[in-house]
Amino acid sequence: MNLAYLSGNQSVASGRLKTLALVLIATPVLCFSLLLFVYIVDVPWMDDIDAFLGFIIGYLDSQTVAEKFHWLLVPNNEHRILIGKLITLAMYKLTGTVNFRWLIFAAFAFLLGLLGVFYRVFRSTQLPLLAFVPVPFLLLQPQYYLTTTWAITSLQHQVVVAMVIATIYLLADGGRSRFAGGLGLQILTSFSMSNGLFGWVAGAVVLAMQRNWLRLAIWLVVGVITILLYFYDFQNAQGNDSSITFFLKYPYLIFLGFFTFTGGLFDFFPDATIVWRSILPTLAGLMLIPAMLWLLWRMNEDILRGRAKASSLFDRETSLLQKRRYFFTGCYTFLMVNAVIVAFLRPRFGYAVMLISNYMIYAALLVTLLYLNVLSEQYRNLRTIDRWVRFGVVVGLVVWGMWYVLRLPKIAFRKQQILTQAFNQKYNETGLGPSWGSPFVALAKRSMDESVRRGIYQYPEAYYTPYEPVLNGEAHRQLPDSSLTLRISGGGYSYQAETGFNALPPLMHQSAVVVQSAQRTYLFPSSLPFSTASFYLNRPVKTIQAEIIIPMIAPGQYRVGILTPTDNRENDIHFSQQTITVP
Known part of the structure; x- marks a missing residue:
């Protein structure tokens, strides 16, 4: 790279290097755009509910210009x-x-x-x-x-x-x-x-x-x-x-x-x-x-x-x-x-x-x-600039590459988390931020339910969508599977639930722990497919490991099971004989 030459030379080599620069500049722009296209979902999270859905409902219900202006600036x-x-x-x-x-x-x-x-x-x-x-x-x-x-x-x-x-x-x-x-x-x-x-x-x-x-x-x-x-x-x-x-x-x-x-x-x-x-x-x-x-x-x-x-x-x-x-x-x-x-x-x-x-x-x-x-x-001083650009390219590529390697599995798992928590919000009033018993629960439920009723918002489809009728219906009558054993540890803020190693057929990416009482069913996504090695090597994961967030769950006693989606959708929901109690 010789910027002193490039700044004053209009040769074919200079034109090719300009094309190379355009390609290099476009690469992070396209990669970032693709990242958003693949991993962002149409699900509000925490403050999104009030800031956007609560706002638009309040704005539409306002009768005067002053009230509408209030909703814009509150x-x-x-x-x-x-x-x-x-x-x-x-x-x-x-x-x-x-x-x-x-x-x-x-x-x-x-x-x-x-x-x-x-x-x-x-x-x-x-x-x-x-x-x-x-x-x-x-x-x-x-x-x-x-x-x-x-x-x-x-x-x-x-x-x-x-x-x-x-x-x-x-x-x-x-x-x-x-x-x-x-x-x-x-x-x-x-x-x-x-x-x-x-x-x-x-x-x-x-x-x-x-x-x-x-x-x-x-x-x-x-x-x-x-x-x-x-x-x-x-x-x-x-x-x-x-x-x-x-x-x-x-x-x-x-x-x-x-x-x-x-x-x-x-x-x-x-x-x-x-x-x-x-x-x-x-x-x-x-x-x-x-x-x-x-x-x-x-x-x-x-x-x-x-x-x-x-x-x-x-x-x-x-x-x-x-x-x-x-x-x-x-x-x-x-x-x-x-x-x-x-x-x-x-x-x-x-x-x-x-x-x-x-x-x-x-x-x-x-x-x-x-x-x-x-x-x-x-x-x-083009000689100094030349050295500085070389240094900048190295630092830029290292930073860019490191953060894609470090963050991509987390971003993919966050997509899985938010989609799964949308199920919990849809059927249990909590999931997309509020803790059970907090004032935010009623606000979030009102904003979400009213937005859905008016057609302003619609919950997206996800890996659990074909199982929703079963999870909220027949699964409540399903008997425990004595062969399924889960290791459950923790308490306070969360439980960690994990199946034994090789306890399941090969899974890829989408599975969840099911927590169910007589009235409610919650899902918590497995994080193992999104560990660094499994994510980048695309390896089959034969174990489910999920964090059960206790403040999200209504008080009661729950049995714990698993959801392992397959193409035939048969025998994909299993319950163990183990239970957890949420005070």
Whole structure:
């Protein structure tokens, strides 16, 4: 790879390498799209039920414009989610339904939009396209699968990140119309998730660096008004005040948590204990943050020292460089404010939250921005760029490959879990989030049942669909199979149920433990087909192992059995003589 040659050579070899770059850039985009197409399902999970189904029912039942506006802006849990609700409403107006697969794909469009913004910034460097290859590999990988395969998090994090960075891009340009567009976009972003409020800080930094004091004043006034409106009549603070107590007691965890969070892209041992697991991302954070600070100083030293020239004196190339510097400065500000808030508020839930999949999109963004930032600063030095691109390609491919290997079995099992829990919600009022006896049970049941009744939502078919009449009918009269023995252990939160080794004919992927009383039947999927070796080698699994979640189950005594789907559908349901009691 010789970028010095490519930048000035129009030969056939250069054209072929451009084609290669296009293929490489398209690869993570297509793989990520295929991942979503195969593994996301039309099933709401936890907050999805109230945020989208509860919202659309309340909106449709509203009699006045004020009431409809209330349903668009009313907080759900910790956030207002205006964009997510507008997309849901648009979907309902077009199709008469709410489909969670399409909600997730709509959020993915914002992620692709973010990639487009990064490409626009990259193109202003006039570097060969091959230099952009690491960006989609770093950004479009499944480490943060709980952000990309769950509707509520997709329509919060992906949407807000894309919109804030688009806002910063508009502000960095410096044009009057771009400022107006950025201001309007930031107002909309602010009501789409609380993280969007950090965009006001990032935008203020960009405008201050530009020394455009009138625009900064307008930005701050509108920002204060918007923030006050956001928190007006905001009831739920999630106990964040207890974070101060936690900080005073464990300040070192807050400090370390910041670096663990920012280096989270390199969390390559997700199944290790949290102490060992956090070492590599913490070390990565300790390297990434100084690198970011050095770049910030390099970009803004003249401004901070008062030596900056007037923008009118810049030639076009220098003007583009300065706009990129404003852009990166604003993006870093947004990410660092977010990182500080997460490190301060979340460790009280357990240090592992610093590496939870929901948040890891921010760690991927930091590394992506650092890579692009170096390209921006060194764009004239093609030898340095050549070495940096080689390094970026290696890191991008390693990160991309590692996270597909580590996450794909988990994503496949999550699909199986959600489909199975949809059965439990459909017939037992719990399954898709709420614990038995919690206030959320009645809310979830009302939203789900009413959505199904109105035709707004329909439960999807799954591996257990042909067995539903039997599981809820004849199976209650089925006698125990004395030859079936299950090992059941645990208690408290869950039981682990497992058949003996080779106790069953070869199975592939879909099987479940059945928990049944005289009134209710629950299913819990087997996890063994989704272990790393079984998943990638496609090996037959002759054992069922499932976690029986106790808080999901209504109190009572239950017998335990298994469901082993086959083509002939005969003798696929067996019950042992063992029972469990749920208090």
